[in-house]
Structure formats: structure tokens, C-alpha cells
Amino acid sequence: MIEVIAAGMFTTIQDSGRYGYRKWGVPLSGVMDQRSARLANHLVNNTNDEAIMEITMTAPILKFNVDTVIAITGAGFSPSVNGQKISMNKAVQIPKGSVIKFGKPSYGVRAYLSALGGFSVPKILDSYSFYPNITENFHIKKGNILSINTSEIPTTDLANSSVKISKAHFESPIITVDKGPEFNLLSRGVREKLLHQSFEISNDSNRMGYRLSAAENIAAAEIITSSVQPGTVQLTPSGQIIILMRDCQTTGGYARILQLTDEAINILAQKRAGESVRFVLRKLPF
């Protein structure tokens, strides 16, 4: 059992996504930064699909009333156990009774905490990912009690596993994209602006989408409602650029001008309001 002493700004349980239900309008959901989340699961020998904790901007305080092994990856929140700093990107033994606290993120905004065996939350529509009106909880609250699946405490070689991560994942302003379905309908001038200008991430950015600061003289007409997916860059008639993220709607009526690569979604998921990004077209293999 893990007791939530403080919840943090927006702490949720996620997995790799709720596949198979988009035809009924159910968002895909799942971890925002898949690369960091997969790493956290690997470090404790979990599969990619195991339920993991996603921590955003301000971290929770957790009391572990169980012996386990955890790994923390993603944003640099300076985690500590009972006041002792612990390494990130490393499997760490947690004795029963430990309290885990975090500092403020020195890089990135989202951290992942995996526990050996995975978090035990109800699987709804084939996924553990929190989403309003689908799962009972939308985010973790103070006082919540979380369970983890029981698993044999492993041998020392697991508890020693660690990896080095590249800082580029958190620092690169480059967002790699493919052309979206409506890209070719944009005028040459708009395309050039889009690909040669930096855009600032605005405050209004969350798991559903990231909004970018308005740019002048960029706009696109609405379309007949059609499919969108995480990573779709929409351009509205008033010039707003919205990058859809994991909790986005399944369909939308704005022009889909670009599509982020999987890795670009992970990189964007670690960016905060005020940071600048630049779109770079991926060279296609054909």
C-alpha cells in the first residue's frame, strides 16, 4: 500500500494507452513521455503495459507501507527517500515505511515512478490510464491509498540496474514532424513561417493539448470533422496552433497541418509554458 500524503499538481496513473476504443470517441490517453515511462518500467523488470505513475510539475509525497523496488525517470525532480537523495534512472529498493519526496523539476516537467509489479488500479476498457468519466479517478488526491501488484522482491542485479539518459531529450527545441493531411492546402508563405519560426508554448497546455503563442498571418480554414491523433498539429481560422497530446479528442474540425513523430511527442511532453519550439520536417524514407 502507498499512502498519498500530498497529491502534487496533477498526478495520474497511466499505461501505454487505451487502444481499440477510439471508434467510440474514447481518447487514447496513456503516458505523455513514452520514452521515459518505458525506461522506468524496464528498470524494475515490468512490461511496457504496466500501470505507472505520471507526475507533473509539482510532485506528490508518498509513504510506502510495503517493501518494493521503484524507478523514477523523466523530469529532474531530485527525489529523496526519508530525506536521503536517491538516483534517478535507477532501480531503488524501498523499505516498508519509507517516505518519498521530490524537489522542483530542474529539467523537464513530467516524471515517471514505476513500482515492481506495477500499480494495481482497475482496468477499464482495456487500460489503466486515468480519464474523466471512464475511470473513477481523474487524478490522484491527497489521502488516496494506492496498491501495487505483489511481486517477489528481486535479486540484487535488478536493484543495481541504471542507465544514463541524454539531456537532449529535455533541452532540444526541435520538434520533428511529418506533413499533416492539410499541409499542402497552406499557402507557401504560411508553410515557410511555420517551418522557419520559433513558437512559444503558452500557459494553456495540458494532457489534451499544447497551445503555442499566436503567430501573425498564419491561419487555415476549418475542415469537415475528421480524425485526429496525439501529435496532430491543428491550425485554427484565428491563427491558434494547437498540438494535440495523449488525452485529445478522436475527431476535430481544424486543419491538420503537421504530425509529430512519436519521439517529438515525448520531447514536447517535457516542455513547459514559456519554452520555445521549432518544427522541422522529417525526411521521409520514400
Added chain:
Amino acid sequence: MSFSLTYQPFGAHAVLICWPNIIDSDVRKDIQIFEAKILNKFSEHILETVIAYSSLILFFHEDAVVCDLISPLKDLYIAPGENQKKEYHIWKIPVCYKPQFGMDIEGLAKEKGYTLPEVIAMHTAPLYEVYFIGFLPGFPYLGGLDSRLATTRLEIPRMAVPKGAVAIGGNQTGVYPSESPGGWHIIGNTPLSFFDINASVPSFLTAGDKLKFIPINEKEYHQIAALQKENSYEIESEMYHD
């Protein structure tokens, strides 16, 4: 199958197939026929599919090379298929149009110059067609609204439109399956659940189904709501062939 389609990769794992940009029942039928053929032929590559008014998106497994799949998809579209008649439902959806359930119905009637019974008659007369489900879990995109009821969206969207709200926005009408923000005019409420995570299929509607709104009074609303709560309300429906 006689439409001129476009095929394009949409990111690394999806192909978007587009029909002519119109909202049309024949396009919807053709999309569904092609979707069934694709699912039949390429099921091992496909993670899921989503249809919209004039498009079909195919999401493939991560290891699939989507640009290699476009040419076989084109061949499949023109290949002869079994002409299977698909069966669909016509669902009868009870709606209470009393102003306490539809807070905007009086305003809408006044704006359009109709009486409440006239608005209700105009909204309950059509057989609406379900084009697809999107926007929110279980939200049906319906075709068939009487153009005399078309209205601009609210200037300031509501923070919370109640679950079951039957509403009009632009030239569309729909049902909110769960409480959510929304900018449509609320004209009534249905006691039915349009999205149920405990059902084997979370939405009882599929593209191609038809809806008929049936006006009910407040007493009937609460009776149906109570039955629905204990899972003993069976939605009235009949079958039809495309």
C-alpha cells in the same frame, strides 16, 4: 464503390483515406463497406479504425510500414467484394423537452418565432442518421436536423452541460453522453446512457444506425431513469437494411 479516394500516410503509423468532402449517406455507406473489407483483409496489421463524415483512418501496429500498404489498399477498394447487406438499428430515444430539462428551448423558440410544441414537433419528426461517434466518448454525430432549427453556438460555452442533454449547435443536433463543457443550445434531456463503460460495447450506437426522438413527460423521464439505473430498461428499436 465509385468514389475517387485519396490515400495518405498520417504520421508513421496511420493511413488516412478521404472521400469527397461532403456529408452524405452514400459516402457513409461506402466508408463502412470499405472499412469491413480492410478489416477482413489486413486485420493482423491493424490496431484500430475510426470513421468520420468523409474519411477513414487506419491505425497500424508500430512495426507496419504504412507507405507500403497504400497500394494494396487501393487495389482492395476496386476489387469486387461480397455485396453484404448490413443491418442497422432504428433507436427510439425518449427525450423530455420541458424547460427544466432543456434550459435553452424557450429562448430558441422565441428567437426562431415558433411555439414550444412547434419546436418539439420539428425536432422529433426526422429520422436522424448516425454518421460516426467522436468528440466525447459516445457522442453521436447526427445528420438530418430540420434547417429551421439551425442556430449559432452559444457565445460563451457552458462549463458543464449535463449528461443526457439533447442539444443543437449550428446545423447539427446531438446528445451529450457525459457532463462536459459545451456550446450547444440545450433543448431537452434523455434518461438513457449513451456511454456505458460496463457494457460489452460502450456505445449502443454504430454509424449507420438511425435515431428517432420520442417526446416524454417528466414522470416518464423519472420512470425510465429508475429502470435504466437498475439496468432493466430496454431501448425500443427496430432493424433496417442499408
